[in-house]
Amino acid sequence: MENYDVIVIGGGVIGSSVAFHLARFGAKRVLLLERETVGSGTSSQSSGILRTHYSVKENVELARRSWDVFKDFAAYVGDDDASCGLVQCGYLICSGDDEKLEPLRASLRQQEAQGIPLKYLTKQEASQLLPIASFDDAALIGYEPEAGFGDAYMVATSFAKAARHGGVTVREGVTVQRLVIEGSRVVGVSTSVGDFACGTLVSTQNIWTPQMGTWVGRDMPVVPERHAVLALECTSAPYTSAMPVFKDLSSPGMLYYRSYGGKQMLVSEGLVGERLPSTDTEQGDVPLDYVAEVGAQVAARFPAYDAAGLASSWTGVYDVTPDWNPVLGRLPGVDGLVMGYGFSGHGFKLSPTVGRVLAQEALGMLTDVPLAPYSIERFATGALLVGKYGSGAVS
Ligand SMILES: Cc1cc2nc3c(=O)[nH]c(=O)nc-3n(C[C@H](O)[C@H](O)[C@H](O)COP(=O)(O)OP(=O)(O)OC[C@H]3O[C@@H](n4cnc5c(N)ncnc54)[C@H](O)[C@@H]3O)c2cc1C
Structure with missing residues (x-):
């Protein structure tokens, strides 16, 4: 069985950003698994708007840091040919x-x-x-x-290309079908082309996240x-x-x-x-x-x-969560599993920072911003990230 330090499920703008940042932080054996092709999921349907306007201050911070990436995207990913389509x-x-x-x-x-x-x-x-x-x-x-707008498909594919250059193995046309679990720890995935072992698993499956819920026997609010x-x-x-x-x-x-x-x-x-x-x-x-x-x-x-x-x-x-904000961080009760889903119509503009902090979390590093406000536990405790405008992607 091939063995990886980190496996990422889902090659959308979030998962490809995670993969890129894992390589950037020096992770050596990283595998990105995508069921279809990179960027072909909901990222390809995005309106691409890039703003830092949010009513939730934690989101402003994620968007602000992401904006710094978008405005100098080619340099950030280290590829003169890369573009985020910024207008x-x-x-x-x-x-x-x-x-x-x-x-x-x-x-x-x-x-x-x-x-x-x-x-x-x-x-x-x-x-x-x-x-x-x-x-x-x-x-x-x-x-x-x-502010302005960009192109989420171009960002997903550029992150994936830069991840490849950084040593990440990107496999398209591979569907993860279940997890391999030992005790309370995820130790690998079973896929349409066989099993892969990993130290840490990152799930960035967007609307397909409930599959992960079935595999770990937990409700994923989305x-x-x-x-x-x-x-x-x-x-x-x-x-x-x-x-x-x-x-x-x-x-x-x-x-x-x-x-x-x-x-x-x-x-x-x-x-x-x-x-x-x-x-x-x-x-x-x-x-x-x-x-x-x-x-x-x-x-x-x-x-x-x-x-x-x-x-x-x-x-x-x-992929809408009860408070229209994402879930970012480790899944309590399941060792070795990091989640990034529930972007509720506003994930493109956050993708560089989200990819970065999820990679940091997966590698056991200090994250650039605290992930606690985005914990899945907030739906149980009631500490929701509710926006001032009510339900909606302006959040
Ligand atoms: C109409 C529309 C307009 C939007 N407008 C904006 C906007 O203006 N600004 C903004 O910031 N955001 C916007 N968004 C939101 C933004 O586009 C998304 O939040 C973002 O693209 C989500 O990226 P993702 O990586 O989470 O998901 P996806 O791109 O959906 O990627 C998830 C990937 O996981 C793969 N996958 C799932 N399960 C498995 C499995 N078992 N095995 C292997 N692969 C799997 C899927 O094939 C998919 O490619 C919009 C979204 C839509 C739909």
Whole structure:
């Protein structure tokens, strides 16, 4: 049986980041196992927005540290050809005079206290940045000039490539089917191509994490939720890549927007999505009634989009935990198992730091940030990481 110091299950943006960081920290025998191909899971469905705006301060810290990686990605992974597809167009977030106003104010203050560069904009200043939007009802507008969007698939594959260069064995098309356990300790995995032994196992299986729950006989609080994404085109008012990502807290769907393909508008809801009965990343239906409903909200904010056409639509699946925040760290009661799942629609922007701290945890190092707030035990103790905006990926 091949023997590894650390095995990582799942080659999404999180698992490939873990593998890269394991090599970076000097781990010699590391194996990354991916059922299909690297980045082919939910990472390939990501809208790619990179912001540090969060209402949960622990998330701000993970995002801030990750941002430092994204803005100099090729150098970080040590590969001149690597790219995270970064478009540094800024991030604008606004609330009307409603129940989102004070949560927004408090979150912006929290970010400032954590040293995030941000500005408060007047309606006129916001209109200069995003002239296709109307800010008539805006009561508070925050702006993160350094933020933007990137490409999660490119990040996953770049981390995996750099991991390979660092000595990690990356095996695609290999499905982990169960664990090999001795006493209370995980000592390996059984897969579609045979067994592999390991000292430590890292599970970054996203919506497939309940499999791990079955293998260890434990409930993993997470549900798969499908979300629709629309690309709209309005020739008279293109959403160019110079225009900022925009979060409209006051819209009924808490919509988020960004430029798509340099002229289209990518738009999606920031609310609870469609709960799926099984782990399935197949494309779901996007009914025209739904498009019309979201389209009406878009036109309320972007008047010219009353005449916009639907260029394309797709769906993606979030791994949603009860408080819409991830589980990071060792699984109590099972020795040698580190978990990283439950990113609830906002894991891409955290992936460099999450990969780094999970690698540190797997190697018994001090983690850059404390993992205790992200412990799975919080769902039993009630010490949840609840965001100020309620349920949703803005968290
Ligand atoms: C529509 C949509 C929009 C989003 N927008 C944003 C955004 O704007 N900004 C942001 O930060 N985040 C966003 N996200 C979230 C972000 O994309 C995810 O949190 C992140 O990509 C998750 O990465 P992952 O590695 O956990 O999961 P995945 O990419 O799903 O990777 C998990 C991998 O594990 C593999 N696997 C599972 N079980 C096994 C097994 N038994 N054996 C072998 N392999 C296995 C799977 O095949 C899969 O490839 C969005 C997500 C969606 C769906």
